[in-house]
Amino acid sequence: MKILYQIGEYVLMVLQAFKRPDKGFVFRRQLLYDFKRLGVDSISIIAIISLFTGGIIAIQMAYNIDSPFIAKSIIGFSTRQMLVLEISPTIISLILAGKVGSRIASEIGTMRITEQIDALRVMGVNPPNYLILPKITAAVIYFPVLIVFSIFLGILGGWIMGSITGLIPSADYIIGIRSWFDPFTLTYAMIKTVVFAFIITSVSAYKGYTVKGGSVEVGQASTEAIVVSSILIIFFDLILTQLLLT
Amino acid sequence: MIEVKNISKSFGDQLIVDNISTVFEEGQTNLIIGQSGSGKTVLMKCCIGLYDVDSGEVDFHGRRFSNIPDKKRKHIRQEMGVLFQGGALFDSLTVEENIMFPLDMFTKMSLKEKKERVNFVLENVNLSGNNGKYPAELSGGMTKRVAIARAISLMPKYLFADEPNSGLDPKTAERIDQLLSSLTRKFNMTTVINTHDMNSVLQIGEKICFINEGKLCWEGTKETILKTEKKELNDFVFATELTRRIKPLKTNR
Numbered sequence: 266m267k268i269l270y271q272i273g274e275y276v277l278m279v280l281q282a283f284k285r286p287d288k289g290f291v292f293r294r295q296l297l298y299d300f301k302r303l304g305v306d307s308i309s310i311i312a313i314i315s316l317f318t319g320g321i322i323a324i325q326m327a328y329n330i331d332s333p334f335i336a337k338s339i340i341g342f343s344t345r346q347m348l349v350l351e352i353s354p355t356i357i358s359l360i361l362a363g364k365v366g367s368r369i370a371s372e373i374g375t376m377r378i379t380e381q382i383d384a385l386r387v388m389g390v391n392p393p394n395y396l397i398l399p400k401i402t403a404a405v406i407y408f409p410v411l412i413v414f415s416i417f418l419g420i421l422g423g424w425i426m427g428s429i430t431g432l433i434p435s436a437d438y439i440i441g442i443r444s445w446f447d448p449f450t451l452t453y454a455m456i457k458t459v460v461f462a463f464i465i466t467s468v469s470a471y472k473g474y475t476v477k478g479g480s481v482e483v484g485q486a487s488t489e490a491i492v493v494s495s496i497l498i499i500f501f502d503l504i505l506t507q508l509l510l511t
Numbered sequence: 512m513i514e515v516k517n518i519s520k521s522f523g524d525q526l527i528v529d530n531i532s533t534v535f536e537e538g539q540t541n542l543i544i545g546q547s548g549s550g551k552t553v554l555m556k557c558c559i560g561l562y563d564v565d566s567g568e569v570d571f572h573g574r575r576f577s578n579i580p581d582k583k584r585k586h587i588r589q590e591m592g593v594l595f596q597g598g599a600l601f602d603s604l605t606v607e608e609n610i611m612f613p614l615d616m617f618t619k620m621s622l623k624e625k626k627e628r629v630n631f632v633l634e635n636v637n638l639s640g641n642n643g644k645y646p647a648e649l650s651g652g653m654t655k656r657v658a659i660a661r662a663i664s665l666m667p668k669y670l671f672a673d674e675p676n677s678g679l680d681p682k683t684a685e686r687i688d689q690l691l692s693s694l695t696r697k698f699n700m701t702t703v704i705n706t707h708d709m710n711s712v713l714q715i716g717e718k719i720c721f722i723n724e725g726k727l728c729w730e731g732t733k734e735t736i737l738k739t740e741k742k743e744l745n746d747f748v749f750a751t752e753l754t755r756r757i758k759p760l761k762t763n764r
Contacts, residue, residue: 291615298603375602384599387559388613389581389588 275471282393282401282470295399303365303400303466304407308414310364311357315348315415318356319422322347327432340433341423341441346450348419354454355502357415358461361408362494366469369400370490373473374483382474397470401463408462409455416454453509460505461498468494512537513558513669513701518567518577520550520557527553529725530567537668538699540692540715542706545722546747551705552673554722558703559593559671560584571669589617592662592700594672598654600646600661606633607642610661617665632660635697636690652683656690663694670695670702676711684708688715707747709754712736721747 286292326340373396376382385392420442427433469490476486513535520528527550535541543551556562558569560576569577571587600609607629614625633639636656646654655675662670672691676684692715695702706712712719716733723743731739736748749755 288616379597380595380599381601383561384593384595384601386561387588387591387593388616389585390616391581 274475275467278393278397278471278474279467281391282397282467284391284394286394286398287390291395292399295395296403299399299403300407302368303403304411307361307364307411310360311411311415312418314357314360315353315418316422316425318352319344319348319419319424320426322352322419323423323427323433323438324430327427327430336441337433337437338441338444340427341438342444343441344423344438345416345420345442345446348416348423349450349454353412353415353419354457354461355498357412358408358458358465358498359495361411362461362465362469362498363491365404366465366490366494367487369466369469370473370487371483373397373470374476374486375473377474377476378479378483393470393474397467397474400470401466404462404466405459409458412454412458453505456509457502457505460501464497464501465494468497512572513703514570514573515554515558516568516570518554518557518564518569520553520562520564527725528557528564531722531725531727532567533720533727533730535701535703536718537701538696539701539717540695541701541703541718541720542712542716543703543720543722544706544712544716544747546707549722550725551722555671555673555703555705559591560588589613589665590668592665592667592670594655594658594662594670594675596673596675596677598646598658600649600654600658602646604645605642606638606644606646606649606657606660609646609657610664613661613665628664629660632664633657635663635694636660651679652687655679655687659687659690659694663698663700666698668700670700672702672704674705674707676706676708681710685710685714691715709748709751712748723747 323340323344326343330339330343373382376396382392382396385395424435424438427438428435472486472490472493473483476482515531515533515535517530517532518528519526519530531554543554545551553562557564557577564577567577568575571590574587576584576587601612604612607626610629610632611625614620614628618625620628629642630639633641636659638653638656638660641649641653641657646657649657659675670691675691676687679687688711691702691704694700704711704715713733713736716736719731719733719736720727721729721741721744729739729741729744736744739745
């Protein structure tokens with residue numbers, strides 16, 4: 266019963282959030298603020314993880330495909346495919362669920378327990394619309410940019426590691442990443458990212474928005490936001506993959 | 512004028528506010544007093560529409576406010592300023608942005624006019640020149656005064672304050688009381704303050720409602736509160752050594 270109640274509460278909150286903002290310029294100001302906090306502030310961690318992950322995938326591919334009958338360019342091809350199809354959209358989204366999700370849940374949760382959300386309500390402001398809509402919008406627009414950036418850096422990381430270690434000749438790697446490219450794989454990655462961005466921001470906002478109690482409960486909400494978002498990301502990853510790739 | 516008519520509010524099977532009726536007059540500082548857990552915060556939250564009442568109604572100058580859709584409440588809400596216990600300032604905004612927030616949301620004032628209004632209300636709470644500070648950089652008393660400035664930025668008809676001097680030293684608490692009282696007179700607001708601080712009661716209580724176990728037990732003024740025979744009220748008023756000492760002095764007058 267509790268889960269049904271929570272789903273209902275979540276849907277009502279999202280519906281409240283998706284109303285026309287009272288003042289356009291206030292919404293734009295919040296949106297720019299959230300672009301920075303949710304998107305720009307995540308660039309460094311995404312860059313580091315993507316670069317290293319790309320390198321690791323390339324080395325592992327080289328280790329697994331150690332046969333004179335298989336062209337070395339397959340390493341570049343496989344690295345690109347793994348990054349585009351799964352690593353960047355899903356794994357990076359899981360990382361963003363930790364970083365951005367906990368931030369949203371704790372920020373909104375703290376606003377709840379310090380009566381800032383009540384203050385918005387008594388002023389006649391729609392709190393989900395003012396607080397949550399800009400976050401969802403910022404994530405849905407900015408996360409695909411981060412994922413493209415992550416794919417690029419991952420491929421670059423693979424090339425750097427392949428060249429440094431001498432496992433993959435640079436020319437073969439470049440031939441591999443340019444081979445058999447299906448643009449739909451990128452569309453698939455972008456669709457997944459948009460769905461995951463919505464899940465991360467809305468679920469984390471819900472967890473923060475419904476906090477009752479004090480700082481302990483805010484911490485708990487933050488953890489729950491990450492756990493629930495991560496589970497939903499994996500669940501929707503499976504569904505979207507089944508729907509879009511088969 | 513705010514009319515509270517027979518309102519009741521319960522959570523689960525616990526009745527917190529039990530059939531309370533009273534009137535908060537315009538241009539007066541009205542106090543709701545009572546022990547912690549007596550139901551005064553719930554009563555105030557019913558008045559400002561944060562809780563829907565189970566029965567009864569709250570009217571603002573004859574306009575119904577309780578248990579109606581949020582959309583219809585919006586107009587009255589914009590005539591209302593609320594000071595929360597902890598100030599409830601938005602952490603990510605500066606003092607100026609906090610005060611400007613209601614102006615941004617509900618007025619068509621130009622930026623120059625908004626800045627002038629911010630400076631005007633900051634001057635009224637004796638905080639001129641603190642526009643660029645963030646809430647984290649303010650002391651407890653300053654936070655409360657900024658919250659008061661934000662609450663009066665739209666020049667409200669009604670001002671509500673929930674324990675405005677809790678957690679403050681006596682001198683700052685007195686300053687906040689005086690500020691609320693003088694702003695009430697200056698802008699002819701209907702001010703309702705929740706408190707259990709006897710200093711506030713004796714200083715600014717033009718009308719006092721004593722709530723005990725969810726019921727309105729007594730109504731009067733700062734002049735009559737020390738002379739009452741009501742046992743529950745006397746237990747509350749003379750709970751401290753200081754008030755016990757002034758009791759003979761006051762009652763002999």
